[in-house]
Amino acid sequence: MLKKSLTEDAQEVFRAIALIELGARMQVLESELTLSRDRMIRLYREVKGASPPKGMLPFSADWYMTWLANIHASLFYNTYKFLRNEAGCSHLDALTKGYRLYLEHCSHSNAEAVLDLTRAWTLVRFFDAGMLQMTSCCRCTGKFVAHKHDLQNNVVCGACQPPSRAGKTKKAAAARQANQEAVLEVVSIKNEVPESQELQEAALANVAVSMPPRPSLVAQAA
Numbered sequence: 001m002l003k004k005s006l007t008e009d010a011q012e013v014f015r016a017i018a019l020i021e022l023g024a025r026m027q028v029l030e031s032e033l034t035l036s037r038d039r040m041i042r043l044y045r046e047v048k049g050a051s052p053p054k055g056m057l058p059f060s061a062d063w064y065m066t067w068l069a070n071i072h073a074s075l076f077y078n079t080y081k082f083l084r085n086e087a088g089c090s091h092l093d094a095l096t097k098g099y100r101l102y103l104e105h106c107s108h109s110n111a112e113a114v115l116d117l118t119r120a121w122t123l124v125r126f127f128d129a130g131m132l133q134m135t136s137c138c139r140c141t142g143k144f145v146a147h148k149h150d151l152q153n154n155v156v157c158g159a160c161q162p163p164s165r166a167g168k169t170k171k172a173a174a175a176r177q178a179n180q181e182a183v184l185e186v187v188s189i190k191n192e193v194p195e196s197q198e199l200q201e202a203a204l205a206n207v208a209v210s211m212p213p214r215p216s217l218v219a220q221a222a
Helices: 006-021 026-032 037-048 061-065 067-085 091-108 117-128 170-210 217-221
Strands: 132-136 143-147
Touching (some): 006 026, 026 037, 061 117, 067 117, 067 132
16 A cells, blocks of 8 residues: 655645635545545644534435525535636635635625535535436526426526515515614614603703802903
């Protein structure tokens, strides 16, 4: 068995750190890297300050077919394909760089990142396994994620034709309620300010009336 050079070993460590910082699970690290499991667990604890989580990885391609998840998955995979085909990046570099670009886009748009790194990695594996395909929208001509062998003609993506209750989730409703309460609180504070000023002016007027009149300086001099 050939031993890796120190440079190759260091590059593997840096790749592992980059994946862990982006939220990769142990199964992703074991599939993409050649480091031993013990070293990757130690790296995970050093980077995250906790042991790696346990549990199964996502295994269903239907998760990517829901309205919001499909939009985010299509955005990431189009970025991944561009980095692979046009920029000439390797699979792992396209995965990490594409996911960083996806996070930057969500941050710039003030949108929540629905796709975590594990979901993004699983999405790429589903495409490699021939379970998913990219279908062109007949309105915007953009390509979105769809099941393999689905219809290809006269298909509309979720961004051009969202469902009737798109965005009406419990979290969105709670956010709208919080915004409404904040607006009402600001309005009530603004309405209370003039009243307090009027009360202060009335109190000063009462004090001025109750005080005896003082002689003017001209009268005092006389």
